[in-house]
Amino acid sequence: MTARPAIRIRGARQNNLKGFDLDLPLGELHVVTGVSGSGKSSLAFDTVYSEGQRRYVETFSSYARQFLDRMDKPRVDAIDGIPPAIAIDQTNPVRTSRSTVGTMTELNDHLKLLFARAAVLHCRGCGAPVRRDTPSSILDALRAAGLDRVMVTFEVAVPEGSASGEIVELLASQGYTRVHREHPDCIEVIQDRFRLGDGGGTRSGGHGRSGESARAGERTPRPGHARAAEAVEGALKAGRGRLTIYRLDAQRRARSPRRFSTALHCARCDVEYREPTPSTFSFNSPLGACQTCRGFGRTMGIDYGLVVPDESKTLREGAIRPWQSQSYRQCQRDLLRYARRRGVPLDRPWSELDAATREWVLEGEADFDEGRWYGVRRFFDWLETKSYRMHVRVLLSRYRTYRECPACRGARLKPEARRALGRTPAHRPPEATLDERAFASQPGLCIHDVMRLPLDRCRAFFDRLRLRAPLDEATGLLLAERAGETSSADQGGCSEGFLAA
Numbered sequence: 001m002t003a004r005p006a007i008r009i010r011g012a013r014q015n016n017l018k019g020f021d022l023d024l025p026l027g028e029l030h031v032v033t034g035v036s037g038s039g040k041s042s043l044a045f046d047t048v049y050s051e052g053q054r055r056y057v058e059t060f061s062s063y064a065r066q067f068l069d070r071m072d073k074p075r076v077d078a079i080d081g082i083p084p085a086i087a088i089d090q091t092n093p094v095r096t097s098r099s100t101v102g103t104m105t106e107l108n109d110h111l112k113l114l115f116a117r118a119a120v121l122h123c124r125g126c127g128a129p130v131r132r133d134t135p136s137s138i139l140d141a142l143r144a145a146g147l148d149r150v151m152v153t154f155e156v157a158v159p160e161g162s163a164s165g166e167i168v169e170l171l172a173s174q175g176y177t178r179v180h181r182e183h184p185d186c187i188e189v190i191q192d193r194f195r196l197g198d199g200g201g202t203r204s205g206g207h208g209r210s211g212e213s214a215r216a217g218e219r220t221p222r223p224g225h226a227r228a229a230e231a232v233e234g235a236l237k238a239g240r241g242r243l244t245i246y247r248l249d250a251q252r253r254a255r256s257p258r259r260f261s262t263a264l265h266c267a268r269c270d271v272e273y274r275e276p277t278p279s280t281f282s283f284n285s286p287l288g289a290c291q292t293c294r295g296f297g298r299t300m301g302i303d304y305g306l307v308v309p310d311e312s313k314t315l316r317e318g319a320i321r322p323w324q325s326q327s328y329r330q331c332q333r334d335l336l337r338y339a340r341r342r343g344v345p346l347d348r349p350w351s352e353l354d355a356a357t358r359e360w361v362l363e364g365e366a367d368f369d370e371g372r373w374y375g376v377r378r379f380f381d382w383l384e385t386k387s388y389r390m391h392v393r394v395l396l397s398r399y400r401t402y403r404e405c406p407a408c409r410g411a412r413l414k415p416e417a418r419r420a421l422g423r424t425p426a427h428r429p430p431e432a433t434l435d436e437r438a439f440a441s442q443p444g445l446c447i448h449d450v451m452r453l454p455l456d457r458c459r460a461f462f463d464r465l466r467l468r469a470p471l472d473e474a475t476g477l478l479l480a481e482r483a484g485e486t487s488s489a490d491q492g493g494c495s496e497g498f499l500a501a
């Protein structure tokens with residue numbers, strides 16, 4: 001018996017196995033080798049994996065078990081110390097280089113569901129959580145801000161080709177007679193002005209859908225919150241889900257606007273976000289994959305370090321390596337001609353040329369047919385169009401390199417997927433306009449961060465994760481299952497692994 005935790009197999013007789021005993025210490029990499037037909041798969045898949053999976057499935061309720069594949073009990077006298085298992089076999093081949101341990105084991109499917117359901121979206125402009133406002137959340141926010149006199153407005157767009165006067169008239173016919181501001185493309189209309197706190201209000205503004213504006217200034221014995229609720233609901237309806245609330249100062253001037261929106265929209269930055277679905281979090285789906293790298297997380301580009309491998313060479317000596325072959329001699333001659341015209345030193349080593357000159361050599365100034373310098377980059381762009389030729393492909397491959405995708409910084413997903421769970425700081429998306437410090441204070445991990453965590457930390461993350469109410473039971477179930485699966489991946493002896501590996 002081994003003292004260390006191990007899978008202990010006694011009398012393995014599955015298929016052609018001859019009833020042997022074997023101890024497999026946990027937390028180590030084991031390799032099973034042997035000639036074809038010697039029983040490698042019978043041991044690894046049909047015995048160890050099969051028993052691990054079977055016992056794992058047994059831990060579910062009979063209701064859940066009906067949705068899971070049942071495994072037959074392998075022919076073996078006894079197996080002890082076996083954790084739940086995950087098999088990645090060759091009958092389920094890696095189809096694309098997008099596949100990861102996470103996608104192969106379907107752990108990612110759970111992650112996608114969880115993120116679609118529970119992750120919090122933070123605005124890329126201001127970092128504030130983006131949630132749909134509702135009339136009651138707006139009223140709560142007003143109460144929390146301790147405002148006294150307020151004005152509620154909404155905006156009406158002026159369609160192209162119409163005069164704002166026509167819209168103002170149309171609004172008046174619906175009882176909206178007070179305009180806060182007129183912009184060329186929209187009109188900000190006053191829904192109502194009232195006091196929040198005092199259980200009654202002075203109807204000093206407001207619309208007269210039922211002739212109320214005629215009684216402006218009259219005191220209405222109505223509780224403040226009912227008035228506020230009516231104003232908020234009315235403005236949301238007329239403003240297509242968006243409204244602004246101003247604090248009115250002692251002189252009744254509108255101050256500090258606060259914008260609200262019932263859409264997934266940051267009213268402060270005016271950025272609209274799309275509702276997430278599981279596909280939003282899948283780099284294997286066109287809906288989720290970053291459009292620049294198509295979900296691979298890296299893009300192919302020309303490595304200028306390979307283009308200028310020897311920086312001690314001058315332009316005349318052939319610093320630009322691909323143009324020193326007979327086939328592209330003409331490009332070298334073009335370079336020298338345009339450089340001479342521009343006054344670029346031909347006999348100074350590349351390492352001593354200033355940044356602007358190097359940039360000019362590499363990036364050029366205009367397209368091929370414009371009679372100006374086209375640059376190394378356009379040369380390679382042109383080569384790409386000829387890549388149906390074998391020798392061009394060979395040439396390109398010598399100068400190409402993979403780089404982290406600049407659009408997603410390797411996260412492989414569109415910006416919409418940057419929604420966070422939990423409270424640990426996250427991957428900084430390139431489109432975030434808030435500064436580094438503000439970003440570092442943002443809570444939560446996005447799906448990309450979770451996939452990059454070592455499995456033991458991934459498990460710890462899910463153990464600590466507390467979701468805000470009211471997330472329904474389904475999410476709780478999902479989370480329980482996820483925790484089970486990462487722990488099985490973890491116990492399976494691959495705690496050093498990553499879901500994205």
Ligand SMILES: [Zn+2]
Nearest residue numbers: 123126266269
């Ligand atoms: Zn914002």
Ligand SMILES: [Zn+2]
Nearest residue numbers: 290293405408
């Ligand atoms: Zn990308």
